[in-house]
Amino acid sequence: MMEETYLNCQKVQNRDLVPLVDINDRIIGYKGKIEAHTLNHLRKYHLHRAFSVFLFDTSNKLLVQRRSKYKITFPLQVANTCCSHPKCELDELEEGVGIKKAAVRRMEFELGIKKVDVKDLKIVSRLMYSSQSDDKFGENEIDYCIIGRKDVEIDPNPGEVEETRYISFTELPALVSMDDLTPWFRYICQGLLPQWWQNLDSIFERPDDPLPEIINAGYL
Numbered sequence: 001m002m003e004e005t006y007l008n009c010q011k012v013q014n015r016d017l018v019p020l021v022d023i024n025d026r027i028i029g030y031k032g033k034i035e036a037h038t039l040n041h042l043r044k045y046h047l048h049r050a051f052s053v054f055l056f057d058t059s060n061k062l063l064v065q066r067r068s069k070y071k072i073t074f075p076l077q078v079a080n081t082c083c084s085h086p087k088c089e090l091d092e093l094e095e096g097v098g099i100k101k102a103a104v105r106r107m108e109f110e111l112g113i114k115k116v117d118v119k120d121l122k123i124v125s126r127l128m129y130s131s132q133s134d135d136k137f138g139e140n141e142i143d144y145c146i147i148g149r150k151d152v153e154i155d156p157n158p159g160e161v162e163e164t165r166y167i168s169f170t171e172l173p174a175l176v177s178m179d180d181l182t183p184w185f186r187y188i189c190q191g192l193l194p195q196w197w198q199n200l201d202s203i204f205e206r207p208d209d210p211l212p213e214i215i216n217a218g219y220l
Contacts, residue, residue, distance in 0.1 A: 017088040018048045025049065025126065025142050025214060030088045037073055037137045047128065048085060051144040052184060053103050054193070055081040055116070057151050060200060061166040064175070065111070067182070068160050073133040076162060078175070079182045082107050083143075096123065096211060099144045111164070112155025121148045122203055124196055129217040131183040142214060143184060147196055149204060169197050183220035 018036045020029040027049075035041050036048045055063045063081045067074055086092035086102035094101075100118040107113040125145040132138040156164055167175055175181070176189045196203065 016085075018050075018085040019088055019093060021047050021049050021142055023047065023128065023214075025211075027093065033085070034072070037133075037139065039132065039136060039138055046140065048141050049099075049144070050083065050085045050139075050141040051099050051103050051106075051146055052080050052127075052188070053082040053107060053121075053146045053148065054196070055107070055113075055152070056147070056149040056197075056200060057166060058149065060149075060197070061168050062197070063111075063154070063164060063166055065156070065164045066162040068158065068162050070159055073137045073139060074182045077180050077182045078178060079185045080188070082110050083182075083184075084110075085141075096208065099123065100146065103146050110157050110160040112157065113152045115152050116148055116150055120150050121146050122208070123212065124203065125192055125212050126214045127184065127188070127192075127217050128214050129184060129187065129220050131220040139184070145188065145192065147200070147203060149200060169194075172197075184217075187217055187220050 016033045017030040018033050019027050020031055022028050031041070031046070031048065064078060065081065066078050067076060069075045082103065084102065084106040086099055092098045092102040097118060100121045103121060104116055104118060107116055123144055124147050127143045127145060129143065130138065130140040154164055172189060172194065176186065181189070
């Protein structure tokens with residue numbers, strides 16, 4: 001019965017529209033969540049906008065998750081704190097702050113996190129990449145990398161998250177050596193994440209900058 005509930009939850013979410021963007025991250029249209037992730041759609045080089053949250057606690061440990069088996073892309077793979085897409089609603093499409101609002105919404109939905117606010121988050125990168133999950137689905141997106149630091153209570157949604165844990169900076173090499181990381185998380189762990197992790201204080205002390213340049217990571 002519970003499994004049917006989780007599957008139905010995924011089906012309801014799959015009705016959402018996600019924003020399609022060009023290579024400069026300008027919105028050019030909208031597409032249903034399922035269709036936006038099909039390989040047939042991705043082969044037309046239609047990008048969509050997404051975000052990846054990296055939430056640290058005040059001891060600078062990073063919250064990571066194993067994705068639920070019910071996810072249509074990369075089920076049961078290890079990823080950063082939270083990954084999703086903004087909804088096609090004005091408040092989530094507003095430049096800069098909109099994607100943070102989407103991240104706050106999604107962290108509560110996936111992880112039961114209620115204490116994180118938009119002001120607690122910093123956009124540190126935008127990553128353009130594509131990857132294939134299986135013979136039907138994949139990703140082709142501009143991914144906003146968002147960092148937060150706060151002590152929170154976690155109550156994971158089993159339909160979204162299989163398990164969670166905190167890792168320290170010294171555990172990062174062991175994490176990267178695992179063979180079941182999502183492609184984007186592996187890419188970020190191998191290059192961008194160590195830089196952010198070692199400069200958390202300065203990142204949170206500075207005012208919000210203009211949106212970061214887009215990094216073209218290619219096919220992951």
